[in-house]
Amino acid sequence: MRKPRIDYTAVFRALPGMVALLTPDLVYADANDDFVRLSGRTREQLVGRYIFDVFPENPNDPAAAGRQETETSMLRTVATGERDTMALLRYDLEDPDRPGQWQEHFWSPVNAPVRGPDGQVELIVHRVEEVTELIRAFGGPGDDSRARVLEAELYTRARELQEVNERLRRAHAHEREVALALQAAMLPAPGPTGEHAAAVRYRPAIGSLNVCGDWYDLADLPDGNLAVAVGDVVGHGLAAACVMGQLRSALSAACRVADGPGQALEALGLYARSVDGAESTTVVSTFIDWAERTVTYSSAGHPPPALLDPDGTVRFLDEATDPPLAARPRHLARPQARTSFTEGSTLVLYTDGLVERRTEDIDTGLDRLADSLVRHREDDPEQLADALLADLLPATGNTDDTALIVIRL
Structure with a gap:
């Protein structure tokens, strides 16, 4: 069966109901046949003209707010990239055959x-x-006064709903600003790492406030080496972010006095028992020894770091894995393991949002990660971090928070 050729311009023109296309500057780009017919304007009177030049607001109504509300909704769509459904709107139209005569109209845009x-x-x-x-x-028929009362009541309720929505939008915008400031304070950009380039990325789950319980950390050690860690607190939002801030700071301090990542996670596990919401947090800590060219690592229930060799070999560091923080009834020492690396290798630490999918085995996600690392092994850390997010996160948006560190060894 041959695939039909579709004339999308003809489809648009034939769409039922009034539909128009406007540029981000609110200039008409096109209008379908119903819009032309029901608005009383020709397509030539619409296309290329500013919307409020074509349809000015009724100058005889000092309380008219249709222009402001329509413009605000359209510009919000441009700014957020999201659909905006307006409340019931009164917007009078001038009779094209009787200039100066305005007709009352109500719309649902x-x-x-x-x-x-x-x-x-x-x-x-x-x-x-x-x-x-x-x-x-x-x-009802023959009851104009009752119709007017109900019309006014419905219109008033719609305006009240619109005002409530505007207050909610402003409150959400303020909350998001606070969340962004909090996240920036708790997850700053990494400091200088000498000749070893590093990149970090953070992506909250879709629908969140842009804060989450995932974290990354790079800490300079007293001996001149580097500790790198990522972790994942259970949950999303401000509550998880507050727990994350406590654990991140505690681990960063522990790394500076511990003999290795196993001991650092041991101390963090003891601390986590006293922090509400820290149970079952996963974290992996690595100590990079530049002189010995080794990575010592320890994992508390976290997905394994990936070590990409210059020849394209990918090794997952999974030989020192233990349960998540505060997940077992009694305290035990944490294991750690060590592996060597060659100059030019790349170490990648990440949280489970990068590789896990509800309908897949974790090995499928790890294979995807390995394939992406091999394909982009020539990229610098910044390019590689972007490529990993593009390759591994769903195009429709990630349903889990994601943190990522890429460092060239």
Whole structure:
């Protein structure tokens, strides 16, 4: 069966209901046939013109707010890249046949983004349904006063709902600003690592406040070597982030006085027993010895670090794995193991959001990681970190938080 050739311009023009396309500057790019017919404007009167030049607000209504609300909704769609459904809107139209005469209209608008190849919003899909007759129908035949009362009541309730939504948006924006400041304070960019380039990445789960319980840390050791760690607190949001901050600071301090990563995790495990919400946290700690060219590591229930050799061989450091923090009833020493590396190797530490999927075995995710490392082994750490996120995280957004460290040895 031959695949039919689809004329998407014809499809758009034939769409039922009023639909228009606007640029991010709110200039009409196109309109379907129903929009042209029901708005009383020709396509030539629409395309290439600013929306509020085509449809100015009623100057005889000092309380009119339709323009402001429509503009705010459209610009919010451009800024966030998300669909914005407006509350019931009154926006009067000037009679094209009787200049100066304005007709009362009520609308139910929705604005949706169309993204370009670079992910930026290129167009706004503006779908609007006129509900004027529906509102007036509530009054019943021959009862104009009752219709007007119900019309006013419905319109008032819609405006109240719109105001509540605006307050919620402002509150959420403020909360997000606080969350971003908190996350930046707890997960700063890594300091200088000498001649050894390093890159870090953090991606919260979709729908979160941009804060999470995943963390990374690079700590200079007194002997001139480097401790690198990642961890994952159970849960999402501010509560998990607060626990994460305590554990990250405790491990960073422990690494500076411990004889190795096993002892550092042992101390962290004891501390975790006194922190609400720290149970079952996973973490892996590595000590890099530059002179000996070795990596000593210890894992508390965490996915294994990956060591990429210059020849493309990938080794997962999984010979010193123990249960998560505070997960067993009594305290025991933590194991650690050591492996050597050659100059130019790359060490990658990450949290489970990078490799785990609910419908897959963990080995499938590790294989994906190994394949991506081999393909991009010539990249520098910054490029490699971006490539790993692009290759391994779902295109629809990650459902789990993800932290990542890439360091060239």
